[in-house]
Amino acid sequence: MITRFQYGHPIRTDSIIKHIPIEEGYPKHLVYEDGEKITFTYEMKPQDMVYGLGENMRGINKRGFTYISRCVDNAIHTEDCHSLYAAHNFIIIYGIETFGVFIDTAGIVSYDIGETDIDQIIITCDDKDLNIYMIEGKSLKDVAKQFRQLIGRSYIPPKWAFGYQQSRWKYKTENDFREIVRQYKEHAIPLDAVYLDIDYMDNYQSFTIHKDNLPHFEELIQEMKNQGIHMVPIIDAGIKVQDGYHVYENGVKENRFCKDKDGHFFRCGVWPGYCHFVDVLNTQHRNWFGDQYKFLLDKGIDGIWNDMNEPSIFYTDERLKEAYELVDKLKNSELNLNTYFQMCDEFSKLSNNPKDYKLFYHDIDGQKVRHDKVHNLYGYFLTRAAGEAFERFRPHKRLLLLSRGSMIGMHRYSGIWTGDNLAWWSHLKLCIQQMPNLNLCGFLYAGGDLGGFGNNTNEELMTRWVQFAIFTPLMRNHSQSERAQELYTFKNTNTFKNMIEIRYAFIPYLYSEFVKAAIHNDCYFRALSFDYENDPQARLIEDQLMVGESIMIAPIYEQNGRGRYVYLPENMKLIKMRSFNDYDEIILPKGHHYIQVNLNEMIFFIKENHIVPLAKPALTTKDMDFNHLEIIGYVKENTQYILYDDDGYTTNIDNKEYSYTIYVNQYSCYCQNKHITYKKK
Numbered sequence: 001m002i003t004r005f006q007y008g009h010p011i012r013t014d015s016i017i018k019h020i021p022i023e024e025g026y027p028k029h030l031v032y033e034d035g036e037k038i039t040f041t042y043e044m045k046p047q048d049m050v051y052g053l054g055e056n057m058r059g060i061n062k063r064g065f066t067y068i069s070r071c072v073d074n075a076i077h078t079e080d081c082h083s084l085y086a087a088h089n090f091i092i093i094y095g096i097e098t099f100g101v102f103i104d105t106a107g108i109v110s111y112d113i114g115e116t117d118i119d120q121i122i123i124t125c126d127d128k129d130l131n132i133y134m135i136e137g138k139s140l141k142d143v144a145k146q147f148r149q150l151i152g153r154s155y156i157p158p159k160w161a162f163g164y165q166q167s168r169w170k171y172k173t174e175n176d177f178r179e180i181v182r183q184y185k186e187h188a189i190p191l192d193a194v195y196l197d198i199d200y201m202d203n204y205q206s207f208t209i210h211k212d213n214l215p216h217f218e219e220l221i222q223e224m225k226n227q228g229i230h231m232v233p234i235i236d237a238g239i240k241v242q243d244g245y246h247v248y249e250n251g252v253k254e255n256r257f258c259k260d261k262d263g264h265f266f267r268c269g270v271w272p273g274y275c276h277f278v279d280v281l282n283t284q285h286r287n288w289f290g291d292q293y294k295f296l297l298d299k300g301i302d303g304i305w306n307d308m309n310e311p312s313i314f315y316t317d318e319r320l321k322e323a324y325e326l327v328d329k330l331k332n333s334e335l336n337l338n339t340y341f342q343m344c345d346e347f348s349k350l351s352n353n354p355k356d357y358k359l360f361y362h363d364i365d366g367q368k369v370r371h372d373k374v375h376n377l378y379g380y381f382l383t384r385a386a387g388e389a390f391e392r393f394r395p396h397k398r399l400l401l402l403s404r405g406s407m408i409g410m411h412r413y414s415g416i417w418t419g420d421n422l423a424w425w426s427h428l429k430l431c432i433q434q435m436p437n438l439n440l441c442g443f444l445y446a447g448g449d450l451g452g453f454g455n456n457t458n459e460e461l462m463t464r465w466v467q468f469a470i471f472t473p474l475m476r477n478h479s480q481s482e483r484a485q486e487l488y489t490f491k492n493t494n495t496f497k498n499m500i501e502i503r504y505a506f507i508p509y510l511y512s513e514f515v516k517a518a519i520h521n522d523c524y525f526r527a528l529s530f531d532y533e534n535d536p537q538a539r540l541i542e543d544q545l546m547v548g549e550s551i552m553i554a555p556i557y558e559q560n561g562r563g564r565y566v567y568l569p570e571n572m573k574l575i576k577m578r579s580f581n582d583y584d585e586i587i588l589p590k591g592h593h594y595i596q597v598n599l600n601e602m603i604f605f606i607k608e609n610h611i612v613p614l615a616k617p618a619l620t621t622k623d624m625d626f627n628h629l630e631i632i633g634y635v636k637e638n639t640q641y642i643l644y645d646d647d648g649y650t651t652n653i654d655n656k657e658y659s660y661t662i663y664v665n666q667y668s669c670y671c672q673n674k675h676i677t678y679k680k681k
């Protein structure tokens with residue numbers, strides 16, 4: 001049951017799709033307080049847990065820290081970060097009472113979940129115009145599903161987006177791209193996509209192409225496509241202020257950009273230097289921004305990643321002026337402790353300064369609104385511009401779309417990557433822990449930069465990251481580091497080849513579970529407590545996940561880890577794989593186990609009376625045969641598995657024809673219209 005309360009006159013966020021009538025009064029369970037801000041408080045019992053908040057730092061259970069929904073470009077995700085790139089305002093409180101709370105607002109919301117007071121949740125809403133939805137249900141899964149029904153079906157990418165993807169902020173010329181693909185083919189490591197980072201543009205201008213480095217862009221895209229490789233260019237939010245640049249010139253002529261208080265176009269520094277931001281909160285301007293993507297689609301592009309759309313600001317004239325004034329004041333004197341730190345501080349505060357978000361305005365279809373009030377909407381609406389444009393220009397076709405900035409609502413249009421992580425073991429663990437909470441907030445197509453985006457990775461970290469990412473819908477290796485991290489650059493290339501082949505073998509299962517989760521508003525990744533609510537041990541597990549209906553994973557995420565403790569909430573079959581055809585299996589009883597896992601091995605667990613359908617890997621998804629499948633399973637009695645499979649690219653998803661029932665017992669298996677056999681080792 002969902003109840004809704006409204007305070008003030010909230011700005012439409014388009015986070016939800018269902019109309020729920022407004023009730024008078026105050027939400028049950030929470031204590032409402034109206035002061036300078038609105039707060040909702042809740043007294044937790046010692047054993048209560050809190051899930052949700054999507055992309056954020058720290059554990060799956062969010063209890064113990066403060067999380068602030070304020071989309072920000074933050075490249076150093078240390079444990080003390082309160083905000084990342086997203087505003088995912090949904091939590092589930094799980095205890096004697098289990099219920100969900102969704103704060104529907106474009107404003108900043110802070111969730112102090114037992115940080116100030118170990119037993120208190122204090123939700124503080126900066127903007128007093130808001131909707132709050134309370135969701136009650138009979139289980140965690142039920143609350144989660146009701147919420148997902150409220151916010152609408154998650155984005156479903158094309159099937160090729162389940163292939164392995166390679167990116168690096170370094171590739172520049174046509175030959176750079178060719179070489180990456182050539183190397184992958186030479187090492188026979190499967191690959192489906194290569195990303196174009198900002199260097200493909202002319203002068204960092206979105207919707208342009210660098211003529212010297214990529215003189216035959218369209219031919220390159222086609223040449224790659226012929227090899228089964230999709231090229232995925234980046235788009236940056238800031239539009240360069242530059243005479244002769246058509247997006248800028250037309251934007252000025254047609255009045256598309258956000259303005260300052262005096263009605264001049266607001267400008268700030270980002271990658272290309274001075275930029276304007278398109279007012280994507282205005283429907284017409286949003287459509288106009290979406291129209292720009294046609295340029296790339298017409299060149300054969302079928303995937304895009306939108307970056308810097310929090311929006312990220314490097315500097316404004318106002319902040320620079322303050323900083324230069326301080327330097328002028330200090331430059332002829334000897335620095336002391338105070339002035340030294342004051343100066344450092346002044347410069348470190350140049351970027352993404354909350355003061356700068358008060359300098360410009362939106363015209364939300366006639367209503368003038370200062371940016372800081374709707375800041376969290378910007379990334380969502382910019383990516384929505386792209387998603388809607390894709391529907392206009394490529395109706396009935398699924399394209400790949402990723403965004404860095406996000407808010408709930410955007411999950412209907414796009415997937416996300418989790419931004420600039422680092423080549424840290426702790427960030428591999430973070431990535432594992434982010435997945436179930438992202439799913440709760442509707443973001444099913446998600447993944448982190450494999451190996452770590454910043455700092456140099458190493459072979460062991462990359463290996464463990466790949467072994468985990470076999471299960472993440474988005475499996476993209478991306479970095480800005482000095483050290484190359486394409487999988488063929490490491491010593492034991494064969495291990496990577498084996499692991500990526502395992503990923504490809506899993507695609508029938510991953511895709512099936514993903515699309516079913518999207519259609520039925522379920523979670524593809526789940527904390528164990530969602531499946532084993534009555535098991536007090538399962539509740540506490542922070543580093544194992546359920547993946548779809550058959551699998552539990554327990555990734556290795558520690559340096560020199562050659563095994564780990566795993567808790568089995570029921571009897572399961574352990575599969576230890578070295579390659580697609582080389583694996584061991586053993587049935588283990590419910591309880592705690594220590595499992596050895598060499599660096600060249602990945603492990604997963606199959607639940608009793610469940611199966612996993614596998615395909616034969618190929619160098620790209622295009623070359624795979626999804627009609628001949630093998631299954632591995634832990635089958636004791638007659639059982640069924642519903643396999644979802646479709647053409648992989650049209651939007652005709654719900655079609656009954658796409659559901660195949662696989663019938664299995666201990667000895668044999670059968671499926672009408674698919675060739676299914678038991679896998680032999």
Ligand code: MIG
Binds near residue numbers: 308404420479
């Ligand atoms: O300020 O385009 O998160 O993936 O490689 C950095 C360059 C801008 C941030 C993105 C990252 C991308 C990088 N971008």
